[in-house]
Amino acid sequence: MDVELARTFLEVMSAGTFLDASKRLNVTQTTITARINSLEEKLDSKLFIRNRSGAKLTSDGERFVEYATSLVQLWDRARAEIRLPQGxxxxxxxxxxxxxxxxxxxxxxxxxxxxxxxxxxxxxxxxxxxxxxxxxxxxxxxxxxxxxxxxxxxVIEQIMEEKLIHVQSVDSPKPDLFINWSEEFRSQYDSALPQPRQTAYSFNLGPLALQIMLQQGGNGYFRTRVVKQYIERGKLERVPQSPEFTHPVFVxxxxxxxxxxxxxxxxxxxxxxxxxxxxxx
Incomplete structure (x- = not known):
């Protein structure tokens, strides 16, 4: 199958309309329509529902997303491999x-x-x-x-045993900060700690929460290797009698x-x- 057809399919899905996809790919809207029609003919399946609001994936279209993505990525990888720099x-x-x-x-x-x-x-x-x-x-x-x-x-191999430990600012240990490290962390946290994790300040990025705590104070769970330097410099301290949680690294x-x-x-x-x-x- 022509990779351009799969690439066009993904562009229409991302853009939401044939017109916007044509602008992104720098071709006419007629070309986009022809490519999608050809793809649907080859697959013997309707991939988009088209109306005034744009183009929405059908159930068959949703199933094809994974295959189209794989096809485009493999093709791009093949081109890159063939065009290796000299030497x-x-x-x-x-x-x-x-x-x-x-x-x-x-x-x-x-x-x-x-x-x-x-x-x-x-x-x-x-x-x-x-x-x-x-x-x-x-x-x-x-x-x-x-x-x-x-x-x-x-193949999944653990390469590092990291931990999440409870630390607080030496100067200002409040407010409570909750960092959503993972689903496993949330489960462990809820099981081990009596206080709820619904706090006024929650984050899905540890480095952001750490900078907030360093500048404005607070407490929360952070990775040992990251906060080690701040504990040694006296800016942070471990919260006594708080449990530790595992946060390993895998390749x-x-x-x-x-x-x-x-x-x-x-x-x-x-x-x-x-x-x-x-x-x-």
Whole structure:
């Protein structure tokens, strides 16, 4: 199937109208219509409901999204592999969750640069769901995340045992800050602590909450490696008799997709994860 048809399908889905999709792809609306008609004919299925308000996916269209995304990503990956810069032998695509790029992803990239010659490297930083989608679609070779989803086609290895600890500002221990680290953390928190987690200040990004606490005061659960420096400098202190929660780091990659470059890169990642280095995020 023509990859452009799948790409056009995804663009219409994202834009919401054929007209907006045509502007994004810099083609006429007639071209967009012809491509979608051709795609629907090839699939023998109607993909969009078209009306004055725009284009909405049918149930068949919703099912096709995953396949179209995989097709486009694999095609883009194939083009990138074929067009390797002169002097480079292979390409490696790695990803990291938003809270893991500094310093873990930085150190991983630096290690790869120093130890794996003739390699073209691409790196992504995104949330765990996006990284896992790209991994399963073939757009990534490996990703480091906190919350893997177990799947028969994936290999999941824990590379670091991180903890979430309760800390507070030395100068001003209020207000309570709740950081939504994960579904597992919420469950553990509710089971272990008597106070409700519904606070006036809640966050889904730990670094943001940390900066608020450092500047205005408060208390909450944060990763040990990140708050360690502030505890040592006397800005934060641990809240006595508060429980700890596990927050491990995993590397995820596809089964039966191991290459020499990926194997070397994984060994380098594990060596970096063992180092006692200062974390910033």
């Amino acid at each position: 480079l032998d292979t390409r490696l695509c790695i990803g990291a969750e938003n809270s893991l790029w500094n310093p873990l992803m930085i150190n991983w990239v630096l290690w790869i640069q120093a130890h794996i010659p003739n390699l073209a490297l691409h790196s992504d930083v995104a949330n765990s769901d996006v990284l896992l989608e790209r991994l399963e679609a073939g757009g990534l070779d490996a990703a480091i995340i906190h919350r893997p989803k177990y799947h028969s086609g994936l 995820v990659y596809k089964k039966n997709k191991m290459t020499e470059s990926l194997n070397s890169a994984l060994l380098g990642l594990k060596s970096q994860a063992k180092k006692d280095i200062q974390w910033y995020l």
